[in-house]
Amino acid sequence: MAQSDMSTPLLDPQDPMESVPLSVGDPMVCILGSGDFSRSLSSRLRCCGCRVVVGSRDPQRLPPGLFPEGVELKTQRGALEALAEAEGSLVFLALYPEHYPSLLTLRPLLSGRILVDVSNASSLKQEGLSNAQRLAQMFPCSSVVKGFNGLSAWTLLTGAYDHSRQVLVCGDCPSSKLSVLALAQRLGFGAVDVGGLSASRALEEAPLLLFPSWRGPLLTTMLLFSFFYLYIALKNVLMPFLDRAENNLHHLPLITVNQALPAVALVMLSLVYMPGLLASVLQLYRGTKYKRFPDWLDQWMCARKQLGLLSFLCAALHAVYSVCLSIRRASGYMILNAAYQQVKAGVVDSWVETQVWRSDLYLSSGILGLGVLCVLALTSLPSVGQALNWREFTFVQSGLGYTSLVLSVAHVLFFGWDFAFLPRAYQYYLPPVFLLSLVLPCCVLIGRFLLLLPCCSVPLNRIRRGWESKQNKPERERQENGAVFGDV
Ligand code: NAP
Numbered sequence: 001m002a003q004s005d006m007s008t009p010l011l012d013p014q015d016p017m018e019s020v021p022l023s024v025g026d027p028m029v030c031i032l033g034s035g036d037f038s039r040s041l042s043s044r045l046r047c048c049g050c051r052v053v054v055g056s057r058d059p060q061r062l063p064p065g066l067f068p069e070g071v072e073l074k075t076q077r078g079a080l081e082a083l084a085e086a087e088g089s090l091v092f093l094a095l096y097p098e099h100y101p102s103l104l105t106l107r108p109l110l111s112g113r114i115l116v117d118v119s120n121a122s123s124l125k126q127e128g129l130s131n132a133q134r135l136a137q138m139f140p141c142s143s144v145v146k147g148f149n150g151l152s153a154w155t156l157l158t159g160a161y162d163h164s165r166q167v168l169v170c171g172d173c174p175s176s177k178l179s180v181l182a183l184a185q186r187l188g189f190g191a192v193d194v195g196g197l198s199a200s201r202a203l204e205e206a207p208l209l210l211f212p213s214w215r216g217p218l219l220t221t222m223l224l225f226s227f228f229y230l231y232i233a234l235k236n237v238l239m240p241f242l243d244r245a246e247n248n249l250h251h252l253p254l255i256t257v258n259q260a261l262p263a264v265a266l267v268m269l270s271l272v273y274m275p276g277l278l279a280s281v282l283q284l285y286r287g288t289k290y291k292r293f294p295d296w297l298d299q300w301m302c303a304r305k306q307l308g309l310l311s312f313l314c315a316a317l318h319a320v321y322s323v324c325l326s327i328r329r330a331s332g333y334m335i336l337n338a339a340y341q342q343v344k345a346g347v348v349d350s351w352v353e354t355q356v357w358r359s360d361l362y363l364s365s366g367i368l369g370l371g372v373l374c375v376l377a378l379t380s381l382p383s384v385g386q387a388l389n390w391r392e393f394t395f396v397q398s399g400l401g402y403t404s405l406v407l408s409v410a411h412v413l414f415f416g417w418d419f420a421f422l423p424r425a426y427q428y429y430l431p432p433v434f435l436l437s438l439v440l441p442c443c444v445l446i447g448r449f450l451l452l453l454p455c456c457s458v459p460l461n462r463i464r465r466g467w468e469s470k471q472n473k474p475e476r477e478r479q480e481n482g483a484v485f486g487d488v
Contacts, residue, residue, distance in 0.1 A: 026051045028086035029183070030079050032103065033094035034062055037118060040156035041092060041148070042071045048186050051086065055079030057102075080109035090179060092116045092148070097131040100138060111141035114176040118148045121204040132200035136172075145171035145180045146200040150207055151189070166190040168206075170199040216299070217268075217306035221314070224267055228260035228433060235430045243428075250330065258321040261314045263437035266408050268311035269373070270441040273401060275300040277447040280460055287469025305380050308401075312377040315370050315408075362414035369407030372400050402448060409441050 026049050031038045034056040042052045046068050055076035056062060062073060074082060083091065091110065093100065097119045103110065117132040129137070136144040147169035148156075155165060167184035169191060171177045177193055184191035194203065211218075233256055240246035275297055282297070283289050293301070325331060342350055378384050379396045388396065416434045419425050425432045450456060459467075 027090075027183075028053060028083055028088035029090045029092065030055060030083040030088065031092040031094050032076055032079065034059075034066070034073075035094060036153040037156070038092075038094035039067060040153040041094065043068050044156050044187050046070050048188070050183075050186070051088075053079045053082045076103070076106060077109065080106060080113075083113070084109065089114050090116060090183065091142075092118060093135070094118060097134070100131075100135055104138065107139060107141070110139055113142050114173075114179055115139060115142045115144045116148065116180055117144055117146050117200070119204065120149050120207050121201070124205055124208050126201075130197075130201040130204050132170075132197055132204070136197060143171065143173040143176040144197060145169060145173070145176050146197065146203050147171075147180050147184065149203060156187075166192050168192050168194050168203055170194045170197055170203060172197045213303065214306050217303050217310050220271065220307070221264060221268060221310045224264045225260055225314075228263045228437070229256060231430070231436070232256045232259050232433055235428060235433075239428045239430075254321065254325070254328065258318060258325065259433060261318040261321065262412070263433055265311045265314035265318060266412060266437045267440050268307050268314065269401075269405055269408060270444045271300075272304045272308045272311065273405065273444050273448070274440070275304065276398075277444060277451065280451055280456075281447075283463050284456060284460055286472070287463065288472040289463050289466070290468065290472070308373075309377055309380060312373045315373055319366070319370055358414055358417050362411060365407050365414060366411040369404050369411055372404035372407060376401055376404060402445075405441055405445065409438065409445065412438055 028051040029045055030053050031042055032055045034054055038054055042054055045052045051072075052070070053072040053074060054067060055074055055078065057076060059073045059075055059078075067073060072079070072082060080091070083089075089112075091113045093103070093115055095103075097117075115135060117135050119131045121131070130146075132144055132146040136142075147167055150168060151165065167181075167189045169177055169180050169184065170193070171180070181191040181193060233252060236256065236259075237248045237251055240248055278297060279293055279301065282293060292298075376396065379388065379393065385393060412434050416432065420432065420435055425435075451460065
């Protein structure tokens with residue numbers, strides 16, 4: 001069966017986490033199954049002072065030293081009897097769900113126990129009941145709790161005791177859930193109750209999801225990159241070749257990529273701030289903040305962090321590529337050729353003051369823009385973001401974010417300098433790519449400026465503090481009155 005379980009730890013009986021000496025008062029936990037998960041969980045349980053009994057179909061078959069010292073190995077029936085004797089209630093099913101029916105003969109011994117289902121889904125969006133719900137149907141006299149399935153056997157064995165890993169737990173019996181939550185905390189994990197057993201499908205599928213929140217932003221980045229790359233290749237490589245047989249194919253691996261990357265970074269950065277502006281305009285237009293945004297805008301707002309991080313990635317790659325430009329063999333040849341041409345033309349001093357200013361301003365604004373973007377990326381890390389209060393976070397994400405957008409736009413403008421006004425910039429009727437990449441950022445900056453004007457910012461602030469325009473009030477009041485009269 002295909003599984004998402006990340007790793008198979010090699011348990012070294014000489015060097016697992018150190019076991020704590022047993023005492024009769026320690027709680028006993030039973031684990032059915034003797035595979036990877038069972039071994040790691042039993043190690044962790046032993047280190048945290050729990051007594052552990054493992055039930056296997058054939059305990060004789062297990063090689064000595066497979067489980068840490070102090071773990072009792074018995075048959076499945078024997079393990080459950082030992083658990084009953086010790087008045088323990090927790091039974092972890094470290095088996096694949098298709099093997100659950102093999103436990104039906106043990107139903108009387110499992111009755112009244114808490115069955116912890118640690119299994120994961122084998123594929124996404126399966127029809128019917130989840131593994132945990134099917135287990136609950138099979139054992140109606142037991143209480144089924146879903147949990148621990150998000151932890152790999154490796155994490156169980158090695159995870160730090162810093163509550164950074166969470167165990168999500170769900171189940172229909174509150175007291176059973178509390179027992180599992182308490183055990184998770186005892187093992188050093190953060191424990192979160194996510195509701196009834198109906199939430200189990202989401203928990204089972206969670207380990208199978210592949211960057212769900214990154215899909216849209218990644219697709220946007222790839223589409224933008226493909227567009228700019230192909231556009232530049234068409235303008236600077238294909239058209240000159242068809243037009244005058246000029247061979248610029250060597251541009252494709254480095255120069256074209258390095259021209260596309262900043263364009264993507266700039267557009268992505270403006271996409272971070274665009275939905276906020278649209279939301280403000282919508283609130284101003286509706287005269288209330290109590291109406292839901294359309295779904296697409298909601299989703300766009302939720303993707304801002306990912307868009308920003310991908311923008312940072314493109315900008316950082318552009319910086320590395322740009323540094324490497326000068327060490328290319330081609331640039332060595334170009335400098336030599338230019339020097340030769342200069343000598344031939346008898347030019348002694350090639351210093352052009354405006355070009356010096358242009359390149360220094362261009363480089364400086366780019367470096368500063370990247371630096372600020374780096375701060376933004378760092379504050380998006382949960383550990384850093386959590387250390388900031390609301391005002392600090394808004395200052396960094398909004399204030400510094402716009403600063404980085406302004407610096408990036410300045411970087412592109414200094415790069416373009418007067419080039420946008422020269423006819424050769426529009427060869428083959430195609431505008432230069434830096435001009436295209438400026439359209440969206442400039443719209444965002446102009447939009448932001450307009451929203452800062454008192455005629456917009458004053459009503460917007462009032463709306464955000466709960467004020468509503470007249471056309472919204474009667475409707476709400478009617479609804480409220482209707483509810484009151486209806487109740488009466
Ligand atoms: P595993 O190493 O294959 O162990 C499964 C155990 O099930 C075997 O050791 C065996 O124990 C028992 N078993 C095998 N065939 C059986 C059968 N026909 N009937 C009854 N029992 C049978 O698997 P695992 O990695 O420990 O995973 C066990 C469960 O934990 C799965 O549901 C998995 O989704 C979940 N999980 C695993 C991980 C992980 O990282 N490994 C992480 C999260 C969740 P005996 O021979 O001793 O009976």
